[in-house]
Amino acid sequence: LLAAPLSAQTSSLNAADGDRLASMADKALESDSIAWDFVEGLTTEVGPRQSGTEAEQRARDWAKKWLTAQGFAHVTEEPFMMDTWVRGEEKAQVLSPFPQPLTLVALGNSAATPAEGIKAQVVGFDSYAALADAPEGSLKGKIAFINHHMKRTQDGSGYGFAGPVRWTGPSLAASKGAIAVVIRSVGTDSHRTPHTGGTTFAEGVKPIPAAALSNPDADNLVRMLERSDDVKLHLLLTPRNLGQTRSGNVTGEIVGRDPSLPPVLLACHLDSWDLGTGAIDDGAGCAIAAAAASHVAEAGQPLRTIRVLFAGAEETGVWGGKAYAKAHADEPFAVGLESDFGADRIWQLRTNFSDSNAELHKKLVRAVERFSVEGSNREAGSGEDLTVINQQKTGHVDLAQDGTHYFDLHHTPDDTLDKIDPAQLRQNVAVWTQVVGILSNEAGPIKTQ
Amino acid sequence: LLAAPLSAQTSSLNAADGDRLASMADKALESDSIAWDFVEGLTTEVGPRQSGTEAEQRARDWAKKWLTAQGFAHVTEEPFMMDTWVRGEEKAQVLSPFPQPLTLVALGNSAATPAEGIKAQVVGFDSYAALADAPEGSLKGKIAFINHHMKRTQDGSGYGFAGPVRWTGPSLAASKGAIAVVIRSVGTDSHRTPHTGGTTFAEGVKPIPAAALSNPDADNLVRMLERSDDVKLHLLLTPRNLGQTRSGNVTGEIVGRDPSLPPVLLACHLDSWDLGTGAIDDGAGCAIAAAAASHVAEAGQPLRTIRVLFAGAEETGVWGGKAYAKAHADEPFAVGLESDFGADRIWQLRTNFSDSNAELHKKLVRAVERFSVEGSNREAGSGEDLTVINQQKTGHVDLAQDGTHYFDLHHTPDDTLDKIDPAQLRQNVAVWTQVVGILSNEAGPIKTQ
Numbered sequence: 066l067l068a069a070p071l072s073a074q075t076s077s078l079n080a081a082d083g084d085r086l087a088s089m090a091d092k093a094l095e096s097d098s099i100a101w102d103f104v105e106g107l108t109t110e111v112g113p114r115q116s117g118t119e120a121e122q123r124a125r126d127w128a129k130k131w132l133t134a135q136g137f138a139h140v141t142e143e144p145f146m147m148d149t150w151v152r153g154e155e156k157a158q159v160l161s162p163f164p165q166p167l168t169l170v171a172l173g174n175s176a177a178t179p180a181e182g183i184k185a186q187v188v189g190f191d192s193y194a195a196l197a198d199a200p201e202g203s204l205k206g207k208i209a210f211i212n213h214h215m216k217r218t219q220d221g222s223g224y225g226f227a228g229p230v231r232w233t234g235p236s237l238a239a240s241k242g243a244i245a246v247v248i249r250s251v252g253t254d255s256h257r258t259p260h261t262g263g264t265t266f267a268e269g270v271k272p273i274p275a276a277a278l279s280n281p282d283a284d285n286l287v288r289m290l291e292r293s294d295d296v297k298l299h300l301l302l303t304p305r306n307l308g309q310t311r312s313g314n315v316t317g318e319i320v321g322r323d324p325s326l327p328p329v330l331l332a333c334h335l336d337s338w339d340l341g342t343g344a345i346d347d348g349a350g351c352a353i354a355a356a357a358a359s360h361v362a363e364a365g366q367p368l369r370t371i372r373v374l375f376a377g378a379e380e381t382g383v384w385g386g387k388a389y390a391k392a393h394a395d396e397p398f399a400v401g402l403e404s405d406f407g408a409d410r411i412w413q414l415r416t417n418f419s420d421s422n423a424e425l426h427k428k429l430v431r432a433v434e435r436f437s438v439e440g441s442n443r444e445a446g447s448g449e450d451l452t453v454i455n456q457q458k459t460g461h462v463d464l465a466q467d468g469t470h471y472f473d474l475h476h477t478p479d480d481t482l483d484k485i486d487p488a489q490l491r492q493n494v495a496v497w498t499q500v501v502g503i504l505s506n507e508a509g510p511i512k513t514q
Numbered sequence: 515l516l517a518a519p520l521s522a523q524t525s526s527l528n529a530a531d532g533d534r535l536a537s538m539a540d541k542a543l544e545s546d547s548i549a550w551d552f553v554e555g556l557t558t559e560v561g562p563r564q565s566g567t568e569a570e571q572r573a574r575d576w577a578k579k580w581l582t583a584q585g586f587a588h589v590t591e592e593p594f595m596m597d598t599w600v601r602g603e604e605k606a607q608v609l610s611p612f613p614q615p616l617t618l619v620a621l622g623n624s625a626a627t628p629a630e631g632i633k634a635q636v637v638g639f640d641s642y643a644a645l646a647d648a649p650e651g652s653l654k655g656k657i658a659f660i661n662h663h664m665k666r667t668q669d670g671s672g673y674g675f676a677g678p679v680r681w682t683g684p685s686l687a688a689s690k691g692a693i694a695v696v697i698r699s700v701g702t703d704s705h706r707t708p709h710t711g712g713t714t715f716a717e718g719v720k721p722i723p724a725a726a727l728s729n730p731d732a733d734n735l736v737r738m739l740e741r742s743d744d745v746k747l748h749l750l751l752t753p754r755n756l757g758q759t760r761s762g763n764v765t766g767e768i769v770g771r772d773p774s775l776p777p778v779l780l781a782c783h784l785d786s787w788d789l790g791t792g793a794i795d796d797g798a799g800c801a802i803a804a805a806a807a808s809h810v811a812e813a814g815q816p817l818r819t820i821r822v823l824f825a826g827a828e829e830t831g832v833w834g835g836k837a838y839a840k841a842h843a844d845e846p847f848a849v850g851l852e853s854d855f856g857a858d859r860i861w862q863l864r865t866n867f868s869d870s871n872a873e874l875h876k877k878l879v880r881a882v883e884r885f886s887v888e889g890s891n892r893e894a895g896s897g898e899d900l901t902v903i904n905q906q907k908t909g910h911v912d913l914a915q916d917g918t919h920y921f922d923l924h925h926t927p928d929d930t931l932d933k934i935d936p937a938q939l940r941q942n943v944a945v946w947t948q949v950v951g952i953l954s955n956e957a958g959p960i961k962t963q
């Protein structure tokens with residue numbers, strides 16, 4: 066990185082430096098190539114990089130090399146151990162009355178079926194609530210099918226409503242005697258590309274085989290269940306638990322003029338699910354954070370250090386975010402930002418200091434208006450990989466992305482580079498450059514408790 | 515079917531009957547449920563039905579039952595024997611320099627790899643023409659990659675340009691020494707759902723393993739080849755040739771008032787590729803033909819017999835169309851229509867008698883104007899399953915569908931019911947009802963040679 070000559074100051078941005086930062090953000094909107102370069106490189110040269118696997122290690126090696134080449138200082142890998150589950154074979158076949166294959170993928174933490182698979186009758190439920198109402202023991206020997214539809218929303222709130230079907234639906238079905246569970250994908254598309262993701266079995270509930278049907282396959286199964294109350298499935302899933310394996314977090318810094326001040330932390334996760342190449346989840350997030358840090362440095366060395374945190378193993382339980390919080394519990398941070406919601410444009414800015422530091426909040430809002438980002442007083446919720454920020458109850462800024470199409474692709478084989486719109490990616494970089502530039506040049510405390 | 519009281523006439527439609535037919539077509543546009551019922555039933559109760567397999571036999575049984583229930587007369591199965599190829603396992607993995615899996619599907623007639631797969635270097639070609647220019651023997655020991663892009667067109671003409679890559683590209687690569695071939699899918703989408711379809715090895719060329727990458731995977735391989743001239747693939751394909759198996763054509767009739775007149779033949783194919791449930795290719799085609807025949811009958815018994823031909827085994831070499839032409843070589847037909855281009859709206863009407871029977875051509879054009887169908891003097895090309903019509907050089911009417919989105923889905927796992935727009939499907943039924951109603955009530959010859 067070419068650090069521009071720095072202003073001999075320790076206070077917040079003066080007018081000239083502010084103008085320089087704003088021009089840099091404008092330039093990023095027009096022509097940033099750093100973010101695209103990152104996500105194009107990562108998805109091509111590494112591709113899928115599931116947490117705890119050798120592929121994730123290759124992603125860390127790739128990221129360290131990239132950060133170093135990009136001029137980041139203190140490029141570091143912080144290893145941690147984690148429990149690793151990996152996919153095996155996965156097949157489903159309607160046996161009767163309408164024999165045909167169904168397309169599905171195992172959910173993370175799914176148990177395996179016996180080698181010859183499971184053959185059993187399907188019992189359908191229209192929603193999570195309907196399954197919850199099923200009497201204890203009523204699913205004994207059956208395969209439960211949870212047919213909960215996800216709604217398309219801009220802010221991603223549909224995930225909060227549909228997500229539990231995946232997160233805890235399988236455990237609930239198991240607790241009622243089901244020997245396996247298939248869910249309608251938690252996703253808004255209609256393609257034969259099912260949505261994976263982790264599921265969790267409650268304490269004392271023995272894991273059962275659990276998988277997600279693609280939405281068209283779920284539709285088909287619904288039509289079969291409308292015609293017959295005796296639909297039988299053959300289900301084969303052979304995932305494995307590998308026990309403890311190594312993962313890690315990767316960090317790099319733009320060193321500030323006053324490294325004694327608490328740094329600005331930019332987070333994303335480097336791991337991806339195994340089905341796609343992790344372009345929108347979350348290659349784009351790391352690309353945006355790293356590109357913004359680079360542009361801020363190019364506009365002039367910031368007052369505070371900016372640290373990027375490429376967390377490991379987010380998808381299977383936020384292992385990286387938690388490990389980072391533990392290792393850095395005693396290191397104060399000024400503020401955290403995370404990008405983990407795709408690559409579509411930012412439409413809203415939220416902070417957790419709109420009351421306590423209203424002036425700074427307003428300054429940020431005014432600075433991003435020209436990128437069609439609105440300010441909101443809704444409190445920023447902290448991202449998964451910012452566990453350390455949550456723990457310290459310190460500053461948080463949420464640059465909310467348009468999630469209208471995110472759940473078409475989320476955790477599917479279709480999460481690939483072609484799904485990223487370069488112009489929207491650049492808008493993300495521009496907004497981040499502007500916001501991170503202001504925050505990293507802020508002399509006073511950012512969130513006053 | 516309720517046959518309405520028939521007019522005691524053997525000439526073409528009188529004004530009252532013409533009005534009744536037109537109202538029936540209008541009603542179909544608003545509320546036809548027959549076509550949807552057919553394609554919904556077939557895709558749910560049978561699903562994939564590859565030619566020559568037991569699933570295709572189930573489709574014939576299903577279709578005969580449906581036609582009988584719908585009131586068709588002379589419901590018949592005409593068996594024939596054919597050579598059958600079936601898919602096995604299919605996996606591809608980049609070995610170096612960027613290890614990751616690639617998504618692909620074998621092409622029909624592909625050879626199998628050895629059980630342990632093939633490991634070889636990839637040589638990329640940007641087009642069919644570039645492959646054709648490669649020196650003899652230059653691909654010895656290599657995997658050829660043909661990266662030919664398909665263009666989106668309304669009339670499907672992009673298929674004529676891109677199709678040869680699949681039809682004969684593998685044979686061409688084999689003739690130059692390639693030990694396997696992967697092509698970019700012949701398709702216009704960007705999903706991880708590759709497009710299968712048949713390929714043909716020329717006389718004297720030994721078949722090699724041949725597969726299609728999804729478009730995002732082809733993009734990724736292109737990026738790898740831009741970075742490295744030593745990309746190595748591991749390819750495993752285990753398809754099998756089953757030898758001769760049984761397939762068949764299914765027919766049914768709306769018997770005309772004068773069965774001695776040559777009938778109107780409505781064709782589609784009942785088989786589908788194995789990856790999807792064959793909704794748009796070609797469940798919809800049979801649905802449209804059968805629904806139109808039903809509506810014409812409902813408007814009043816037609817003068818000529820209408821015969822629907824649900825051909826078998828189209829996808830793997832037009833076995834059904836050819837068998838039908840052979841078996842019915844001596845039976846004269848008045849005119850043929852085929853539906854095998856999805857379920858999107860009809861935009862153009864073409865015939866092969868715009869000169870020889872200009873009056874009838876104009877009558878048809880005027881009759882479908884209200885459905886936003888334009889007339890064209892471009893000569894109708896005959897469909898694959900109308901081999902018997904081609905052979906007799908008799909009448910042909912082409913109700914051309916909008917193919918803008920057809921090659922997003924064609925021969926992919928994504929050819930499923932949810933891709934059919936019920937309103938556009940009804941427009942097809944309305945136009946077919948109008949046209950088949952006129953043709954089947956035409957007393958004079960349709961195409962005068």
Ligand SMILES: [Zn+2]
Nearest residue numbers: 334346347405
């Ligand atoms: Zn994520």
Ligand SMILES: [Zn+2]
Nearest residue numbers: 338346380476
């Ligand atoms: Zn995720």
Ligand SMILES: [Zn+2]
Nearest residue numbers: 783795796854
């Ligand atoms: Zn077809």
Ligand SMILES: [Zn+2]
Nearest residue numbers: 787795829925
């Ligand atoms: Zn086809």
